[in-house]
Amino acid sequence: MRFSAGLAAEKYDRQYSDRELIRRIAPYFRAQWKRLAGLVTLVLLISATSSLLPILVSRGVDRIEGRASWELALTLGGAVAGIGIVRWVANWARRRLAARAVSDVILNLAKDAFEASTAHDLSFHDEHSSGKILSRITTDTRDFGQLINMTVDVTSQVAEAVILGVVLVRIEWRLSLYIFALVPILFFLTVMYRRFMRRVTRQGMRAMAEVNATIKETVSGIAVAKNFRQEQNIYNLFERANSTSYRMNVRRGLAWTVVIPTLNGVGGLASAILVYFGGMNVIQGVVTAGAWYLFLLSLDSFFFPVMSMASFMTQIQTGLAAAERVFALIDAAPVVKQTGSEAVGRLRGAVDFVHVNFRYKDAEPVLDDFSVSIRPGENLALVGHTGAGKSSVARLVARFYEFQEGEIRIDGRDIRSLDLEAYRRQLGIVSQTPFLFSGTVLDNIRYARPEASDAEIEEISRQVGEGEWIETLPRGLDSEVGERGAFLSMGQRQIVSLIRVLVQKPTIFILDEATASVDPFTEWQIQQALNLILSSTTSFLIAHRLSTVKSADRILVMRSGKIIETGSHQDLLAQGGHYAELYNTYFRHQSLAYVEQARQIASGSGV
Structure with a gap:
């Protein structure tokens, strides 16, 4: 050898x-x-x-x-x-x-x-x-x-x-x-x-x-x-x-x-x-x-x-x-290359994909002739099986990857022509596994806006669940989170990540929602934080919770890098297509009707 x-x-x-x-x-x-x-x-x-x-x-x-x-x-x-x-x-x-x-x-x-x-x-x-x-x-x-x-x-x-x-x-x-x-x-x-x-x-x-x-x-x-x-x-x-x-x-x-x-x-x-x-x-x-x-x-x-x-x-x-x-x-040559560095200013949040083709590797297309327009302030949920291209859409909006063909426009301007650092300052991103740095809860919330005062952070934090989540921490916002947030529960990490975005005050929000289950009270707090963000941003929601999907203004159903259905939750269910299939597979068990039906069945069988 x-x-x-x-x-x-x-x-x-x-x-x-x-x-x-x-x-x-x-x-x-x-x-x-x-x-x-x-x-x-x-x-x-x-x-x-x-x-x-x-x-x-x-x-x-x-x-x-x-x-x-x-x-x-x-x-x-x-x-x-x-x-x-x-x-x-x-x-x-x-x-x-x-x-x-x-x-x-x-x-x-x-x-x-x-x-x-x-x-x-x-x-x-x-x-x-x-x-x-x-x-x-x-x-x-x-x-x-x-x-x-x-x-x-x-x-x-x-x-x-x-x-x-x-x-x-x-x-x-x-x-x-x-x-x-x-x-x-x-x-x-x-x-x-x-x-x-x-x-x-x-x-x-x-x-x-x-x-x-x-x-x-x-x-x-x-x-x-x-x-x-x-x-x-x-x-x-x-x-x-x-x-x-x-x-x-x-x-x-x-x-x-x-x-x-x-x-x-x-x-x-x-x-x-x-x-x-x-x-x-x-x-x-x-x-x-x-x-x-x-x-x-x-x-x-x-x-x-x-x-x-x-x-x-x-x-x-x-x-x-x-x-x-x-x-x-x-x-090492960058893959993502900007053609200009135009001043960004305060964005309105309009995003247009125009015939975008994207692949991570040659001969493995992810998005194929993908086109969609998102209005300023619109909340867009992306659903589909694994590999459908949902995360790729979010990554291209964040300019983390380079697309091969087509255009992505932000407020009508080519995303490649913008000052990338200034553009990303107006992006709020929460990944599927929220990452926290060693330090306090306060340090992590302030991460995107170092100039934010303690009073401002506490005021925003108490808008979520009336601040009850803070009371569960041993030293409140001064509590240590540990390496990668190891001292906090998954629900607490999600809340901290969402409040970090709230303090940042972005124009465009990207959420790759966590799949981990949390207790109902924590989920209510997470949804409160999420609603506060959605009310003031153009949002891309890679949703795993039914409550998040239903709160979206529009749902895009994706398969193999293409949009196959679009509409509201009720409209898509009524069509009985791929979304209805996804709903019955992934989301239906989260609905109150399903939980009530399961309770009645269990009561009837004497369990």
Whole structure:
């Protein structure tokens, strides 16, 4: 079995060349130019002092060889100590500057990645795992930051090698040629290794993203897993993802173990060549013993930067692959595309679908030549079997998905020409499973209108069931809701979601009604909140309650993406068509007549 099995790239992934990555990364450093200038200065200082050390020692050896004295040795020792202190201070300042610059770059990169993920269409989040997106925003930006730190280190070493190279040539060009001849070999090995490591590192990151996605999904669904006693199953899912990540990291580690012995072998060969030929030159009087020592001492300093570039290639490729994944998220092309950004103003709420065709996937049509006009303030109920296209109509109104053909007009204007953010401010949406954020009830109600005062929120909240639902909460509106509203009942979550819309005061309202049953008193409170919203909005109701269907001004009966019947509740029942069939299947048991009839039957049978 291949290590990379199941680690396919995301649909929006793309491969960047190193040049493209550098071009994308550069703008993040422009704001750090002062710190970068300081870094360059310090790097040059460190490189110069590091290069000066072997030169100073070699000159000292030549002097001591000719005239040994304790004063000369003391002077030489003091000079070496002084250079060491300067290097320590410069290194401390360099790392401090680098830490600040890198932290700011990572901060801005993570901001851009998160902003891009929130700006992407709902279809993007439906298609791609939130855990994998999370991995790009957190883990990958951190890995990119490590790359920058290592780049600063390697740059410092390269500058030191260049300075030493110039000095060595000036001292003895023939010995320098022995060293320089090995540099192309090292660079060739480094380049070959880079290509392989980029591929292996990319696969390792995908494996880690899969682990993050698995953890997020299983922890989010832990209650369901425990209900069905599937703890072992979710552990097995994690174990498979984690084992794949382990194998990929082992593969990356094995690749790492190949390069170090190879480079050490090349370095050992260089040392042997220099010892032999340098010694012969000293014997023949071509160079001094100090110059020979300088070459031996400089060998590590000269080769170390090249070896570092290869030795750190795992981390470097990790950083480049991380940057590639982050920029792929940022650069992912939106599916929903606006043709303009016209000012919206206060909407009246007229909505027209004109010959709209829509599909989530090619060859799987959802809406087929769909046309309907909704008047301002009209309440429209959408009913039909699962897959009829009801939710798709609501999602297109909210502009969460892109339709392929036709037009959707809002107050007579093409929905694609409007300022999308301003348009969505006038949409109130309640999903089938109401989502509440951690915090208080008050925080969640205020979510769509942060400027709403506590008094305004309480006044609106008490319009629902005379505020009795508030009394059932331990601390009223200041009660904590828990993660995803876990501290509240399903009915309370629905009420909070509806009041959140009431506080928002939208023009267009979309309700994908919850299917969960609640007690009659809570249902009455929910219906009260719903009536308050319906009285002032154009509404699209994907209805599961008979009371909601009957309260609609018009009912659209859908099947396979088409409208097959339209009318009021009583008119459609009288037609005896598809709606009557739906009523008898889904809604009839909710009617008072049915409940009374069932009670009478039960009484007659003595139950």
